[in-house]
Amino acid sequence: MKFIIKDKMKGRLRVHMCQNHMSYEEADILLYYLESFEPVSSAKVYDRTADAVICYTGNPDIIIDRLRRFHYEDVKVPNGYLERSGRETNAMYQEKLVDKIIFHYARKWLLPYPISAAYAGLMSVKYIWKGVKTLTKGKIEVPVLDATSIGVSVLRGDMKTAGSIMFLLGIGELLEEWTHKKSVDDLARTMSLNVGKVWLKTENNEILVDSDTIAKGDHVVVNVGTIIPFDGTVCDGEAMVNQASLTGESVSVRRTAGNVVYAGTVVEEGSLIIEVKEVSGSSRYEKIAQMIDESEKLKSNLEGKAEHLADRLVPYSLGGTILTYLLTRNVTKALAILMVDYSCALKLAMPVSVLSAIREAGNRKITVKGGKYLEAVAEADTIVFDKTGTLTKAQPTVAGVVSFNGTNENELLRIAACLEEHFPHSIAKAVVDAAKRKNLDHEEMHSEVKYIVAHGISTTIGDSKAIIGSYHFVFEDEKCTIPDGMEEVFENLPAEYSHLYLAIDNELAAAILIEDPLREESADIVERLKSVGISKVVMMTGDCERTAKAIAEHVGVDEYYSEVLPEDKAAFVDREKAAGRKVIMIGDGINDSPALSAADAGIAISDGAEIAREVADITIDADSLDEIVTLKILANLLMKRIHRNYRFIVGFNTGLIVLGVAGVIAPTTSALLHNTSTLMIGLNSMKDMLPEL
Structure with missing residues (x-):
């Protein structure tokens, strides 16, 4: 395909594809094509300008030659890749955000005041009605406060303030919805299946074949520790199946002939022969996305506390408004409290911070299945390594x-x-x-x-x-x-x-x-983990005492245990937790799954067994253990950001209330500063915390 090299430097190319328009689908196909080429370390494709930025290692002529041979129709993209890329979603929300900003200021500056005021009054009905519905449920929460501040502004005829409050609330809602949807989609996409080979049951034998060749009605064999690749019905065998990836419940269920099983679940014990009912991965993706969206897994303890605190503060804000009016008989001073509250910023900043951290981890090839696991990593003081495939290389x-x-x-x-x-x-x-x-x-x-x-x-x-x-x-x-x-x-x-x-x-x-040689970085990783808050590093292995001791001394762990069974690892984790320690477990095998489930945060190495990846709370898809340290640093930074946001929200908004009650600033100014600060905190919470790759 024809293209123009717009910029060329060592390790980086910027090219323009010679076409009038690049669709979202074409941009994703080109991105997949580039990223699947080994010398390419990273790539970005911009559909609006038809440009691509390619970071690479080695000879640039190889990249250029590959681009010359590129044709959209020749690229075989994995099933579901285009539908779940997120490119169209991002473009949609970007357009919504720009449209909302342009419309607000165009209405404010171009429309006559009576028409603009009428529009603001009409829009206020939505917020006021939402507040009334909350009250009818016997709750005094954030919607009540929003409805009161907007309603009072409308009753006073201050339509500019009412319009500004609704505009900033709308921007905040849009940003939260965008970040939430993107994080859920990214997480669901990462958790989606990537099964290459399956065992096909024939009349006389079992044949290892590509999963793409399986059709509806085929019979596939799924053995212990293996992921179930397709939705189907059990036609023979008996097994205990772990369905945590779909239900969130780690307790396995018994499946025998006639039972339905789902793609993405894992056989813990036994084996099954399954008649395939659904070969598309879309059903699996949709189930995961729904599970994540509805699950409390996405919420850390701090997020939950922030939401509850935000709702609990509403009655005090309303009470303070009434008390100020009774004491001063000054509506302006009373409104100074009503126009400023802590809840908006708390409810926006905390979840956006966590979801952004999950997204940032995903960019580093770390899949985090919920905010509470990042919090657990931040609080962890003990880390337990399985030896094989973790401290040692994943390819013995x-x-x-x-x-x-x-x-x-x-x-x-x-x-x-x-x-x-x-x-x-x-x-x-x-x-x-x-x-x-x-x-x-x-x-x-x-x-x-x-x-x-x-x-x-x-x-x-x-x-x-x-x-x-x-x-x-x-x-x-x-x-x-x-x-x-x-x-x-x-x-x-x-x-x-x-x-x-x-x-x-x-x-x-x-x-x-x-x-099974040790990873070169093992000893360094142990040392670096201790520098970022881990006080106890433990190694557990099924190897003999002599081998375990030699490895432990070389790596520098605090404790090691040899010839351990799966139940021994899980029991050790339980003992550490009972002693008040927060535990991370890192493993890659079937025998690690009980300990991964028992730990505060279970981390699986992606090259390991499917059941380990499914049971684990976090999966690391990287060639080295460096990303474990990266994860710990990211979790620490997230907690710092959340606490910093909390202190700023309380301090800044308290200052606005004091200045408003003292008569130094008007309620409209308080509302503007409050909502602007909320918006800025939300935008800042979306920024990456780790340095650039």
Whole structure:
């Protein structure tokens, strides 16, 4: 496609696409096309000017060549991406805001006063009626105060003040609605499904296929720890399904043949065969958006307190107005209190601050499922790390296979991959990837596979029982033995690797050596977390004591626990909370989900198991642990902003009341300063708190 390079500097290009008009859809397609190209670190597309700003690494000629080959019709955009981009929503609210401002000042300056006053009187009916309805419910809340201030201004014939109050209230409502909708849409979009592969059930087998190839009526297999990819009906199997992503309830429900299941929920125990009823992701998105919009999850404790405080202050404002009039018999001084209240600013600034922080976290690839979790992160003093996939890299690899029964190492690896490919864990993926690299074909050779969380896998191959898993599972639970004469080999297995054991007919067949190196930034992250308010860092792992101790000393954690089970992690979190500590849990596996649920804030690494991401309150989609520190800093800054806003609102509005009662400023001036300050606080609360990327 033709384009013009308008600006070129190292790491940044600004181009103009040669077309008369760029639609919202075209802008989103171009943005997706650019962001899906690896050298592009970030991109922005401006539909009104048909411009694109591209930040990149490497050679700019590669970017330019890619743009030359760009055609809208050739780009395959993921299902639902265009419908949920938010571009059209932002443009709509921007136009509404501009139209409201232009209309207000055009009416004020161009229309004759009688017509302008008549219009203001007509518009006041909406606010007055809302206040009356609130009173009929036996409540004296913010709508009553708004109705009273507007009504009194109208009765006094001061239509300019009434018009100004309604204009500023309208701007505040529009900004809050815009920020709220955008935050909800961003969060729902991030929580929407991104399932690449699914197991398709055929007459004789299970085949791993692309999710795009699934049609209505197909049967798909969903195993433990796996996300349910489509709405459907269970036709076989039994499982406990976690529906937290749709209902907000973390208690799993039992699902058997005939029950309906929904996309985005996760199998905690058992397995299901599901007949697909809905292949589109739109139903999932709409359910999430509705759940978020109606849920109290979006509200932190401070938000709730601000709203309740705002409503509780209304009777005092009205009482102060009446008392001032009775004492002074001066309507102007009484109106000085009525025109100024704390509630508008409190109700606007607090939720806008929180929702903006959620949006800002999303820009850093951090999904926060509610304001209260940001507050929990800000208050947290203890952080618990699972080792595998968090402190260590999310992509462990197979370093080698040690045979104990004389079978060829490749054959043993093929068997292990055949078992492990059904289950979502970083170690399982390492085994499957190792077999793939060696071109080892591992077609189904086993009966039904049973997965025991945090232990291993058990099945039957022919007439032989095959198990694969941890030392605890293979040797202590299953009582497997080491072949005669191989004890020395077993004792001398390299200590620098984690070990995955494969046993056939209760005898050790192979030890698979897993290289799971620490993230380079792990030690630095622990130190930085302590500098931003975390006083206790804990590591928990299923590894043996020797391995756990070495890693703990290298990383610099305060405490570590080895050979722990899922219930041990959750119990530790509960003990810390009972001791009065605020706890963050960070994990990525199926075995971390109980602790993630128990923590004040559960954080999942996005490369981990689906159930961890669904159960967690926060998901981090990043290549390093730096975003954990970023999240903590953002949460701290949010709390500071909220407290700073609170102090300013109380101080500034108290000053206006004092000046008004003293007769220094008129009620119209008080109203203007009050509403302007409310608007400015709202706009300031929408600003990013973290420095630019």
